[in-house]
Amino acid sequence: MRKIGYIIWREYSSRVKTKSFLFTTLLAPLLFLGLPIVTVLLTKSGSDSIKQIAIEDKSGLFKDIPFADKEDGSLYFKKTINENNSDAAFETASYDGLVLIPADFDLKNSGRTPITFISRKRAGIGVRNYIDKAINKAVLKLRFQHFAQSNVSDVDFEKEVTINYERFESGDDKSAFVNLASVIGYLTGMLIYITITIYGTMILRGVMEEKTNRVMEVLISSVKPFQLMFGKIIGVGAVGLTQFSVWIALLFIGNLFLAPLLFLIGVDANGISGAPSGMNSPVDQSEIQGMVMSLKDIHFGWIGIGVLVYFLLGFFLYGTMFAAVGAVGNDETNAQSLTLPIMLPIIIAFMMMITALNDPEGNVAFWGSIIPFTSPVIMPALLAYQPPLWQIGLSLFLLILTFVLITYFAGKIYRIGVLMYGKKISFKEIFHWLIQ
Amino acid sequence: MSxxxxxxxxxxxxxxKANDDISLSIQKGKIFGLLGPNGAGKTTLIRMITRILLPDxxxxxxxxxxxxxxxTERIGYMPEERGLYKNMKVYDHLVYLAKLKGLSANDAKTKTVQWLQRLAIESWRDKKIEELSKGMxxxxxxxxxxxxxxxxxxLDEPFSGLDPINSQIIDEEIHRLKAEGKTIIFSTHRMEQVDQICDxxxxxxxxxxxxxGDVMELKSRFKQSIFEVKFSESTENIAISGIAVVEQSANHMVLKANEKSNAELLRLLLDRGxxxxxxxxxxxTVQQIFIQQVNSSTHA
Known part of the structure; x- marks a missing residue:
């Protein structure tokens, strides 16, 4: 055990002391500033859990106004004919969501008479944006019908309609919460994806270096290959953890300063630009206020622990696979082709994560958070949405089980692979080692 | 004692079958030469001695x-395919290797300093391995x-890549270690080294x-009764039955005497006056034995 400690320390210190480590640790957070772009991407992609939306127009104003369905048919509106109690209608009908327009809807200013969107499942920001747009378009048309001829000067045609998002069972569904949760989910998923990729590759290179350098044989005549493998994975993992904690610390500091900062910017933009489009600034301000408020709703402590657990498990799962590939590879190109089967699931996981965040209770989110090879990226991203405990439990159980199995096989490949010099090793041979 | x-x-x-029913014993304090052509199974045997592999x-x-x-903490292994971490400093690297062999951190540091002094390479202490020449x-x-x-x-091919001066230093160290009672397994293709070094x-x-077996014992077992005789005066011809002249110059002859002891041959020569x-x-030489045995076992 003492020796594995020495190995861990060598692996750790030889990496942390490099300039490139300092560089990436401090520069990577700048990457996160690219988030707005990602948010745009998020909103563009579709959702599969909210499709059919009923419109219950109690005001009767929208009788002849169409609501625009999504071009690809993934989301469409239907007006209800009966004017019954909305809850009952909602319960029996096969609608995923319901737009409820109050009887006293005020066309000029909807602030006091908001439109409510009720859904069974939580609407992701993609769905919200689309519904917002569709309703605002309809209202705009209606305003033209009503006010265009009459010389009313105090009508702001483009004034955004207030829409409250609610869930059918739990009631109020804060829009700011979803925004913030998706931001946090994206950040954590991204962090895990980046660290697994970067540090997995680091493990791979480390093992290959030992093999091509021929230092391997000296080492394994002193310690067991298993100790060497795990010493390296833990050492490199500790490097990742160091970087991770620096990033998280920066994130926390960022959060502390960011919230008030966003608020200030919101106010400022309002004052300075004089509200150029006429529809952004007041809403933005309230949204930011909401965001600041909902910071309290996010359980940072639990998310932190969850992220840590998934990071460690995901890292070890992929780390052992990277180590095995490093032990088999003889040169860079050879290793690259062998890495593909490992990189593929991580990349798929990352792409699934984007879809999952857009629709946190959809199929992609669910299966992505359960399947062991994708769950280390997707589940942490979903934690801010508070998925049910059994889902987390099942996901953890499968992940740990897979980890144990993969470690067994990867250890076998590693042990044999490190002794094979100057020979290209085929998948067929690896398979032989495994069944031996 | 083995x-x-x-x-x-x-x-x-x-x-x-990399190794097939191999039995041998190595005596304490001796230098044992492990010989064989490439791919004979030497590395596999060494790897089993170093516990990298386990015997079936x-x-x-x-x-x-x-x-x-x-x-394994009592074994030191220098593989033929050797290498070190290129980006580590000489001192750090040696301390690390020593600790992996079970030395305490303090002992590892003391020993490293001692050895750097002994081989007069203290000035390399803070150099990275990648800055060193191959011999260094x-x-x-x-x-x-x-x-x-x-x-x-x-030691697997310990002299490969060393210049004559460094070879000699290592050679002296090997003999010093032997004098200290260490047992040494020496694997090489260079047969002249085996003649000089191995017991x-x-x-x-x-x-x-x-x-x-023992080098001297093997040599006499495989001797072919060939003798080199020098004469103090020029000698033309000697015709003795059962003795063939292999080589001849003015006052020098190489004779092959089948089934005759050294004493018998000498007496016959002296009898001729x-x-x-x-x-x-x-x-x-070990090389001759090596080639002969490998050939005969290959053809067998």
Whole structure:
């Protein structure tokens, strides 16, 4: 055990002391500033859990106004004919969501008479944006019908309609919460994806270096290959953890300063630009206020622990696979082709994560958070949405089980692979080692 | 007393028998030459002695006890394919290797300093391995092999890549370690080194041990009764039955005397009244034995 400690320390210190480590640790957070772009991407992609939306127009104003369905048919509106109690209608009908327009809807200013969107499942920001747009378009048309001829000067045609998002069972569904949760989910998923990729590759290179350098044989005549493998994975993992904690610390500091900062910017933009489009600034301000408020709703402590657990498990799962590939590879190109089967699931996981965040209770989110090879990226991203405990439990159980199995096989490949010099090793041979 | 006993050890890789029923013992304080052509199974045998591989069947006794992982701390191994971490400093690297061999952090540091002084390379202390020449890093590698004062030392081609001066330094160190009572396994293709250095040899071919024993004993076993005789005066011809002249010059002859002892041959020569200034039996070199045995076992 003492020796594995020495190995861990060598692996750790030889990496942390490099300039490139300092560089990436401090520069990577700048990457996160690219988030707005990602948010745009998020909103563009579709959702599969909210499709059919009923419109219950109690005001009767929208009788002849169409609501625009999504071009690809993934989301469409239907007006209800009966004017019954909305809850009952909602319960029996096969609608995923319901737009409820109050009887006293005020066309000029909807602030006091908001439109409510009720859904069974939580609407992701993609769905919200689309519904917002569709309703605002309809209202705009209606305003033209009503006010265009009459010389009313105090009508702001483009004034955004207030829409409250609610869930059918739990009631109020804060829009700011979803925004913030998706931001946090994206950040954590991204962090895990980046660290697994970067540090997995680091493990791979480390093992290959030992093999091509021929230092391997000296080492394994002193310690067991298993100790060497795990010493390296833990050492490199500790490097990742160091970087991770620096990033998280920066994130926390960022959060502390960011919230008030966003608020200030919101106010400022309002004052300075004089509200150029006429529809952004007041809403933005309230949204930011909401965001600041909902910071309290996010359980940072639990998310932190969850992220840590998934990071460690995901890292070890992929780390052992990277180590095995490093032990088999003889040169860079050879290793690259062998890495593909490992990189593929991580990349798929990352792409699934984007879809999952857009629709946190959809199929992609669910299966992505359960399947062991994708769950280390997707589940942490979903934690801010508070998925049910059994889902987390099942996901953890499968992940740990897979980890144990993969470690067994990867250890076998590693042990044999490190002794094979100057020979290209085929998948067929690896398979032989495994069944031996 | 045998320090290492290998008893009926076999190792298979798939269907390939790398080592087939090998038994040999290595005496304490001796230098044992492990010889064999490429691919004969030397590395596999060494890897089993260093516990990198485990035998399929057979046992290995280390200092009288069944071999176990704890023993690796008493073994120093310098593989033929050697290397070090390129981006580590000489001092850090040696301390690291020593600690992996079970030395405490303090001992590892003291020993590293001692060895750097002994081989007069203290000035390299803070150099990175990648800055060293091949010969220099070989020296560092040698220190890394012996730093924990192993009782069994396994050196695979220790002189390859060394210039004559460094070769001599390592050669002296090997003899010094032997004088300290360390047991040394020496694997090489360079047969002249075996003649000079080894007390015993084992010859492996195609996974089998085909020869094993004391160097002097083997030489006399495989001697072909060839003698070099020098005369103090020019000698034309000697016709003695049963003695063939292999080579001849003015006052020098190489004779092959079948089935005759040294004394008999000498007496026959003296009986002729020849003036003999030197009489010496030519023993086969290890290389000759090696080639002969490998060929005969290959053709068998």
């Amino acid at each position: 320090f290492l006993s290998i008893e009926h050890v076999s190792k298979k890789f798939g269907d390939y 069947t057979g046992t290995i006794l280390f200092d009288g006890k069944p071999h176990n992982d704890k023993h 890093s070989q020296k560092v590698q040698f220190i890394g092999t012996v730093i924990h004062e192993p009782e069994l030392l396994i 015993e040899i084992g010859l492996i071919n195609k996974g089998h041990l085909i020869l094993h 020849l003036q003999i200034s030197s009489f010496q039996e030519i023993l086969p």
